[in-house]
Amino acid sequence: MNRPRPDSRLVLASLALLAGVVVFLTARALFPELSTNHDEGVYLQQSAMLLEGKLWLTTDLPGAFRPWFFVEDGTRLYPKYAPMTALVFAPGVALGVPRLVLAVVAAGNVALVGLLAREAFEEWTGVLAAAFALATPFFALISATFLPYAPTTLLNLTFALCYLRSLRRLDAGHPRASLAYALAGGVAVAFAFIARPFTAVLFALPFVGHALWTLGGRLRAAGVFATFRAPVAARLLVVAAAGATGVALTLGYNAVVTGDALLFPYEAFAPLDGLGFGYRRMLHYDRVFTPALALNANLTLLWELATRWTVAAPLGTLLALVGLSTLRDGREPDALVADRTVRVLLAGVALTVAVGNVYFWGSLNVLGGLSDPTDGFMGSYGPFYHFDLLLPLSVFGAAGLRLAVTRGRSWLSARPRLDARQVRVVAIVLVLVAVPVAVGAQVAALDGPVERHTESSGHYERALEPIRDHEFDRGVVFVPQAFGPWLNHPFQSLRNGGSLASGEVLYAQDRDPAGDFAVVDAYSNRTLYRFTYRGEWGPGPRPVTPALQELTVREGTSHTVRTRVGAVGRLSSVRVEAGGAVVARSPDTANDANTHTVRWTVNGTHVSYGDAAIPLDGPEEVSVLVTYVQEGGATLTYRQDVSVDATGESVRVVWPAETRVCRLTTDCGTEGTYLDGAGEYVGGVSVETRLSTEGDETEDG
Incomplete structure (x- = not known):
């Protein structure tokens, strides 16, 4: 009795749902405080701004509130990125579950990979391609971050599917459906262009070439008038016109935000960032990006991708190469887009993405260092800028696996000394050998990145x-x-x-x-x-x-600060500094041998220590330094920094002070931050501070 075969569409939908769940859980488990790529915060803040109806933040204090990768333009702060990716994330931000959008995008990408594989081959190759996409190591890691790569791929895949179905529905005699797909495809590529223009162009190039080839063939056969009256030309023009709106909207956004339609926000942020060879600079990082360096970097990146980041690497890469042999299969039927043409287009995507990124210096930066490609973002997430290669790798990997299985089965069947039972035994043995190898390769690819992300996330959570x-x-x-x-x-x-x-x-x-x-x-x-x-x-x-x-901000005509520190050697000096001036005084012999107390005052015009004073005018930092010399000559300095605002009649003080305990230096930053009861200090270290304000009987510790 034959069992009913499962519905391939249901299996594909299940894989897409599984992808969404996997990415959602990965995002929560690995990146609870977001990832080490700090662009995530940029997109999420931009999403929050869009929900408030704002393209920029306005403040009189831009220096205090400037986020990472925001351009400061007078009182305006705007992100260096176009708003499309943030718009994709906005529904999740509005609902309070931002990661829900990551799951939806991941599910959509897996489903679209499967549907495109169906267009190129048949339904079960589509299911297998979806499984390949889900199992690709960089898919889950990159999809679990609030970055533009997975959303842009979703838009690119939508464009590709709609483009193909528009022409195929026209061939099948469904002109209305064809027109709807053409419009949807044009809108998708327009949105992709807004999100990441260069990425969208590289992905679309094979399809643009196909459209021009199609129109050129009809021009040669029927002439200009007949060609542009034909339904296929109308569909291609709809795709082109809708896609061109992406360019128009991008230029319009540039004009509104930067004041120049041709000046992109990322160029306003870093004029020497972007495409092309030559001197490139981003903040304090710069390189001379030569063609030789670009080629070396991209070959290294593609090698890392092929040997570490495909399914059961390098098995997934080898299967994709086997799958490319299907480009030679069959004859082209009389159709607008035959299966073989679809395969050529998908292979073309691999070519344009791989070659085009040579022109982008981000391909170098993502590696961290050419000597150790596992050191940068590539080693922790996979190929950000080559995320679109998920499509050809999955489709041709699936085709290669099916082709290998089919030919292997044929080879075994052709062996006269093997009966059906022996063939099954050989197949089972091969599976039992292959599965552990594949699983081991997957674990090897993900083990290092997962460990690094887990350690980093734990660090952020504790902090x-x-x-x-x-x-x-x-x-x-x-x-x-x-x-x-x-x-x-x-x-x-x-x-x-x-x-x-x-x-x-x-x-x-x-x-x-x-x-x-x-x-x-x-x-x-x-x-x-x-x-x-x-x-x-x-x-x-x-x-x-x-x-x-x-x-608290304490305001009064005068404040007195008493700081008692623990003795940790021979008291060397006591200093009070403000505005570049210094007051030093000999240690007070009346202090207990185990402690030393420093008493100083500040009013609306001066800070005083003993019988000396330093003039003040406006906001200033007053620093008190008590230095001890220990056996062997090592020093330990207690440092307190207090922000004051002297206005003549009164003075404001931000309290408590910032206290540090510094070894061998007098200014050690956060490394020496003193937190009572936290951390290990040199024996005898202690700090007690009191602030009293004239006319106020209370004291703050």
Whole structure:
């Protein structure tokens, strides 16, 4: 009795659903605080802005609120990226489940790969191609991030399927369906162009070539008038016209945001970024991108892709090469788009993507270093800029596997000394050998990246725990500038929404006193906090001890600060610094041998220590340094930095002070941040501080 064969469409839908679940869970498990690619925060903040109806943020304090990869233009802050990708993510952001969109995009990509494989071969090759896409290591890792590559591929695949079906429906006598597919395909490629213009062009080139070839053949056969009256020309023109709107919208967006239709936001951010050879620069990173370097980088990247990032690498690559042999199969029937033509188009995508990216210096940057390709983003995620190769690798990999199985079965059947039972035994043995090898290759490809992402995410989760555990009610959090004057870099989760006027919490960069007091004045009705940590934040997962400190702004005619520190050797010097001036004083012999107390005052015109004073005018940082010399000559310095704003009649103080314990230097940044009870310090280290304000009997510790 023959069992009914399962419906291939149902199996394909199940694989697409599984892809969505896998990517959703991967995003939650591996990237709970987003990934090490800090572009994610850019797109998510842009999504929040679009939901507020804004293309840019407006603030009188752009230096305090400038996010990573945003252009500062007067009081405006706008992202260097076009809004299409952010628009894709916006529904998830609005629902409060952003990763839901990642799942939908992943499911769509797997389904579309399967449907395109059906167009090129038949239904079960389509199912197998979808399985190949799902099993491709870089698919899950890149799809689980809020980056533009998977969404742009979704748009490109939609364009390809609609283009093919438009012509095939016309051949089948369904002109209305054909026209609808043509329009949908044009819109899809327009959106893809807005998202990533160069990526969209590289993907579309084979289809543009096919359209021109089709029109050229009809021109030679029927002349201009008859050609452009033909239904096929109408469909191609609809695709072209709809696609051209993407160019128009992109130029219009440029004109609105940058003031010049031909100036892209990424060029406004970094004029020497982008396509082409020669000198290239992005912020503090620059290279002379020569054709030789470009070719070397891309060959290295493609080799890494072929040997590490395909299904059961390099098996997936070898199967795709076998599948390419189907380009020679069969004769071309009298049809607008025959199966063989579809295969040629999909193979053409592989060619244009691989060759075209030689012209883009991002292909070099994604490697990290040519000497160790596993060091950069390529080693952790796979080929960002070659994500569209998922289509030809999956389709031809599936075709290659089916071809190998078919020929293997034929070879076994042709062996007269093997009966049916022996053939089945040989097949089972081959499967039992192949499956562990394939699984081992998959594990080997993913093991390193997953371990790195898990370690990095744990690092971020521990660092951000104080903020995650706190319930804010109209707060402002000052965030340290770990990697320069940016928000969301590296702390992508600490980003503002679509407005700088609302929200339970706003994040601002912890800058100099003038900048911080400007934020204090602009948000005087909010509670202030300082996010800090003990340790040095680096590109790798180095452990830090975090803290969230509530701040107060004390205002009065005069403030007195008493700081008592633990003795850790011979007291060498006590200094008070402000505005480049220094007051030093001999140690007070009245202090207990085990501690030393420094008492200083600040008013609206001066900071005083003992009988000496330093004039103040406006916002300034007052630093107090107590240095001990230990046996062997090593030094340990207690450092306290206090932001003050002297206005003549009164003075404001941000409290508590930032306290550090520095070894062998007097200024050690966050590496020496003092957090009472946190971390290991030299024996005897302790800090107690009190602030008293004239006319106010309370003291702040």
